[in-house]
Amino acid sequence: MRAALRNVVFMGFGNIGQALAPLLRRRFGHVVVQVLDERMTPEQVAVAAEFGFEWQRACVCVDNFEALLRGRVGEGTLLLNLATSIDSLTLISWAQAQGAWYLDTCIDPWAYRDGELASGDNTNYRMRQAVIECQTAQRRSGVPLPTAVVAHGANPGxxxxxxxxxxxxxxxxxxxxxxxxxxxxxxxxxxxxxxxxxxxxxxxxxxxxxxxxxxxxxxxxxxxxxxxxxxxxxxxxxxxxxxxxxxxxxxxxxxxxxxxxxxxxxxxxxxxxxxxxxxxxxxxxxxxxxxxxxxxxxxxxxxxxxxxxxxxxxxxxxxxxxxxxxxxxxxxxxxxxxxxxxxxxxxxxxxxxxxxxxxxxxxxxxxxxxxxxxxxxxxxxxxxxxxxxTSLQVVGGVMGAIEWLLLHPMAGIVESEDLDHELLMRHAAPxxxxxxxxxxxxxxxxxxxxxxxxxxxxxxxxxxxxxxxxx
CATH class of the missing domain: 3.30.360.30 (homospermidine synthase like)
Incomplete structure (x- = not known):
């Protein structure tokens, strides 16, 4: 049974967020969409207004994300993490606890350490592994949780x-x-x-x-x-x-x-x-x-x-x-x-x-x-x-993942390889x-x-x- 989408919350409204706006509005009509972005330039505000999105200028960080998102995120909410340096694992766990769905286009930490070569801590492997460990623990618990699609845009995705x-x-x-x-x-x-x-x-x-x-x-x-x-x-x-x-x-x-x-x-x-x-x-x-x-x-x-x-x-x-x-x-x-x-x-x-x-x-x-x-x-x-x-390839992948998510609303954490390849080809490939x-x-x-x-x-x-x- 297909789940109903109540509202969407964007964290980040840069190039990819703005690119997604017309596709999301075209597909989901009058669903309430709210945008959080630390810049919200006049150009960003104009795009938000064009598609009837609510917006707030705010930098989402470890100290304020709960205060910013509480009241916006609950059952039937899709939380979209489209910014750089918003920790994926933290937001996945928090969104699921609110009964909300989550999607991002890459796994991010709160901050990157540019040029760090001394250890493997600054690698994508380590960031993904933290998410996989959480996924494994969730599946072992046997408790169904709202779907969180990680790292699914163009590539990864x-x-x-x-x-x-x-x-x-x-x-x-x-x-x-x-x-x-x-x-x-x-x-x-x-x-x-x-x-x-x-x-x-x-x-x-x-x-x-x-x-x-x-x-x-x-x-x-x-x-x-x-x-x-x-x-x-x-x-x-x-x-x-x-x-x-x-x-x-x-x-x-x-x-x-x-x-x-x-x-x-x-x-x-x-x-x-x-x-x-x-x-x-x-x-x-x-x-x-x-x-x-x-x-x-x-x-x-x-x-x-x-x-x-x-x-x-x-x-x-x-x-x-x-x-x-x-x-x-x-x-x-x-x-x-x-x-x-x-x-x-x-x-x-x-x-x-x-x-x-x-x-x-x-x-x-x-x-x-x-x-x-x-x-x-x-x-x-x-x-x-x-x-x-480039942006249309990314947001095309996002739109395909949303279609899968609404058909599988309680799948917990999933990666691109877990998604139905035929369904994704049908919805995203166009x-x-x-x-x-x-x-x-x-x-x-x-x-x-x-x-x-x-x-x-x-x-x-x-x-x-x-x-x-x-x-």
């Missing part, structure tokens, strides 16, 4: 749904009479049977604006604060069972908690370049940026024999942002944000381009398969105001179209490797990295 779709498409191409998996073990067995060694979340954003980037200005197409925080975190990835040689194997740091599906390295994402490929852009050298889906996907696709891992793909995010954002990363070369003097999210000034975002499955048995979106700025604007291609499937012979080591027998290829991370080797 819909890319995990695309990974399932890509596995099914690869199976249809090369395996007779494939059977659709049902549970986690069956999905992992399918990936193993297909010889999938690497899953790259592969993105090339070509959107460009008419206004040049000013010296000291950091520009991108979704969130400046969010991208800076990611770029100044340690390099992280889901660690494949085949990663047995090379300097990265010797130098990565293992975690001592959780299922140990991920590792981190003592260098920052902003300093780490990696090869990937998309259908339109061809081979791309992007940045290896830490993301939650590297671990949720790797964990989902792990097979064990007792305590021994017998199969797991390597999973990571290979990102080439729009050219203005790529140039902006030079401001972080020193390992901190002190050189960033101004921030701007490209939206209305974009004149051309698309965000090509998908998953690239690399197999030791079959050609590479890429599945994902080639959403252009023109189509994004035609579908919804206050969006660029915001991402055109969706593209491409098959090609490609290997980061070059053409000779790409056309060599698949069984002879190596797929270790070292072959993809183009930054300086780890010491």
């Amino acid at each position: 819909m890319v995990s749904i695309f990974a399932k779709e890509a596995l099914l498409r690869m199976a249809r191409r090369w395996r007779p009479q494939p059977v659709a998996p049902v549970g986690r073990i069956e999905w992992a067995q399918l990936a193993q049977a297909l010889g999938v060694r690497v899953i790259q979340v592969s993105e090339r954003d070509t959107q460009s604006g008419a206004m040049p980037r000013a010296p000291g200005e950091f520009v991108n197409t979704w969130s400046v604060d969010g991208f800076i925080a990611e770029a100044l975190q340690p390099v992280e990835m889901g660690w494949g069972s085949h990663e047995t040689q090379g300097p990265w194997h010797a130098s990565v740091c293992q975690h001592d908690i959780g299922d140990r599906c991920g590792v981190y390295a003592p260098q920052l994402g902003v300093h780490t370049r990696v090869k990937t490929r998309t259908p339109a852009a061809g081979e791309v050298t992007g940045w290896l940026i830490s993301h939650n889906e590297a671990f949720s996907m790797a964990s989902w696709l792990t097979l064990r024999d007792g305590d021994r891992v017998v199969y797991r793909p390597t999973v990571y995010y290979a990102y080439h942002p729009c050219d203005e954002a790529a140039d902006s990363l030079a401001l972080l070369e020193a390992g901190h944000r002190a050189d960033v003097q101004a921030a701007r999210v490209l939206k209305d000034e974009i004149v051309d381009g698309m965000d090509e975002l998908g998953v690239l499955l690399l197999s030791d048995r079959y050609p590479a398969l890429w599945f994902g979106s080639q959403l252009s700025i023109g189509r994004a604007r035609a579908l919804a105001p206050h969006n660029n291609a 915001y991402w179209e055109p969706l593209v499937e491409a098959v090609f012979a490609w290997h980061p080591a070059g053409d000779a490797e790409a056309v060599s027998p698949a069984a002879e290829r190596r797929w270790c991370l070292d072959q993809f990295i183009v930054s300086k080797a780890l010491s």
Whole structure:
């Protein structure tokens, strides 16, 4: 039975919150929507007014979140955490205690520690693990709790749904009479049977604006604060069972908690370049940026024999942002944000381009398969105001997750991999179209490797990295 949505509370009304506004109002009519944001610029106020949202200028923090949210949040409320540095785990537990639902697009702490490499405490793996431990405790208790969807936007989020779709498409191409998996073990067995060694979340954003980037200005197409925080975190990835040689194997740091599906390295994402490929852009050298889906996907696709891992793909995010954002990363070369003097999210000034975002499955048995979106700025604007291609992909994922949540209102904490992939494709994918499937012979080591027998290829991370080797 579908639950009824009574009201929605936004924490954060930046680019993504404003992008979600027209979709939410179009889908849920006159539902009461309230906005909390520390800035509420005239532009933000105008968008809130356009869609009939109530608003308050307020910075949600550890000392005031209960006072700000009490009276707004209760049964039938969807609490949307769309800000940077609002602790996900704290808000999940509090919202569930009020009988409310929760959704965010990434797992956040109250504050990031830029450039911290001394330990694994500043990693997305650790942040996710705290949520997973809470999820495990809740499930063991057997007490049903309101649904909290964590880390579900574009990536993390819909890319995990695309990974399932890509596995099914690869199976249809090369395996007779494939059977659709049902549970986690069956999905992992399918990936193993297909010889999938690497899953790259592969993105090339070509959107460009008419206004040049000013010296000291950091520009991108979704969130400046969010991208800076990611770029100044340690390099992280889901660690494949085949990663047995090379300097990265010797130098990565293992975690001592959780299922140990991920590792981190003592260098920052902003300093780490990696090869990937998309259908339109061809081979791309992007940045290896830490993301939650590297671990949720790797964990989902792990097979064990007792305590021994017998199969797991390597999973990571290979990102080439729009050219203005790529140039902006030079401001972080020193390992901190002190050189960033101004921030701007490209939206209305974009004149051309698309965000090509998908998953690239690399197999030791079959050609590479890429599945994902080639959403252009023109189509994004035609579908919804206050969006660029990047933001529409994010909020499209959010809208799909809300549809699932209302059909499963007492599921407790869930990740993207727990959601019904067919339902998400039906509700969210229309915001991402055109969706593209491409098959090609490609290997980061070059053409000779790409056309060599698949069984002879190596797929270790070292072959993809183009930054300086780890010491």
